Amino acid sequence: MSVTRLHFQQEIEALRSGMLEMASVVLAQVERGVAAWDDVDHAAAEAVIEGDDRVDDLCAELDQRIFSIQILEAPVATDQRLLHVGLITVIALERVGDLATAMAQLALNETAGDAIPQIQLLIRRMSAQAVDTLALAIQAIARGEIELGERAVAQAKGVREMLDQVVAAVGTSTAAPETRTWAAAAVLVARHLERVANNGAELGSRVRFLVTGEPFQRANRKVSSG
Numbered sequence: 001m002s003v004t005r006l007h008f009q010q011e012i013e014a015l016r017s018g019m020l021e022m023a024s025v026v027l028a029q030v031e032r033g034v035a036a037w038d039d040v041d042h043a044a045a046e047a048v049i050e051g052d053d054r055v056d057d058l059c060a061e062l063d064q065r066i067f068s069i070q071i072l073e074a075p076v077a078t079d080q081r082l083l084h085v086g087l088i089t090v091i092a093l094e095r096v097g098d099l100a101t102a103m104a105q106l107a108l109n110e111t112a113g114d115a116i117p118q119i120q121l122l123i124r125r126m127s128a129q130a131v132d133t134l135a136l137a138i139q140a141i142a143r144g145e146i147e148l149g150e151r152a153v154a155q156a157k158g159v160r161e162m163l164d165q166v167v168a169a170v171g172t173s174t175a176a177p178e179t180r181t182w183a184a185a186a187v188l189v190a191r192h193l194e195r196v197a198n199n200g201a202e203l204g205s206r207v208r209f210l211v212t213g214e215p216f217q218r219a220n221r222k223v224s225s226g
Contacts, residue, residue, distance in 0.1 A: 011069050012079060016142050018065065019089055022058040023138040026093045027131050029055065029100035030196055034127040037107040037189055038120065048104035055097035062090045077213065085203075085210045089141055092199045096134065099192045106185045114182035116175050119166055123189055126162045129155060130193040133200035140207045152204030159197035166190040 029051055036044035066087050133155040140148035167190070170183045202218070209216040 008069070008079075011065070012082065015062065015065055015069065015082070015086055018058070018062050019086060019093075019138065020142055022055070022062060022090065022093050023135070025051075025058060026055055026097045026100065027135055029097055030103075030131055030134075030193075031127065033100035033103035033107075034123070034189065034193070036104050037110065037185070038115075038124065040107060040110045040112045042108055045104040045107035049101050052097055052101045055094060059090055059094040059097075063087070066090070081210050081213065085141060085206050088206065089138070089203055092203055093138075096196050096199050099195055103189050103192050106188060110182060110185060114179050116169075116173055116179055116183060116186070119169050119173070119183065119186050122162055122166050122169065123186060123193070126159055126166070126190060126193045129162070130159050130197040130200070133159060133197045134203075135200075137200040137203035137207075140204055141210060144207070144211050146208050146211055149204035149207030153201045156197040156201035156204075159194055163190045163194045 029048055032044060032051075033048045035041070036048055066083050070083055133152050136148050136155065137152035140146070140152060167187060170187055173179070173183060175183070205218060206216055208214055
């Protein structure tokens with residue numbers, strides 16, 4: 001292998017590592033954002049909001065790395081696909097970081113004791129599955145594993161179904177009037193988590209193109225009611 005090609009491969013591996021690092025930070029932000037809202041922990045919520053700067057910095061670093069590789073190197077078709085999907089991944093992760101911040105901001109407006117346990121449990125399940133969906137998609141891209149990408153697409157459907165359950169539970173709840181503000185925020189949190197999973201499905205559905213070069217087909221997405 002020539003020195004030039006060796007350097008290029010090192011840059012590609014650094015890109016993969018950078019995407020995994022950014023994904024780790026973003027997924028932790030989502031988990032902490034949901035936990036802050038669930039626990040009505042204002043200090044934790046502020047930490048998530050402050051942590052978004054790190055997400056933005058990683059996004060800028062990876063964006064510049066991808067640009068530099070495209071300009072300074074001579075990538076073959078397979079590498080071009082990775083750079084293309086890599087940029088889409090970085091943008092998606094930055095969006096998910098914004099969703100984590102939005103959930104943390106909702107926590108700042110909550111007061112303890114207003115939660116509806118049934119809905120609270122649903123959202124905890126949604127959070128776990130949404131985070132797992134996005135994690136699967138990132139692993140699929142980093143490893144070039146089509147099956148993992150397909151699993152991410154399938155798992156996202158379950159998150160969308162849970163959103164419908166949250167909306168239905170809020171609509172039929174007989175809880176006290178003072179819980180209405182909490183319930184409205186719960187629907188927003190659930191919608192944000194659905195979007196986290198949707199980003200996972202979007203990325204997961206691009207793995208086949210990444211590996212084989214087959215034209216990208218967007219994952220089927222059901223429009224949720226409510």
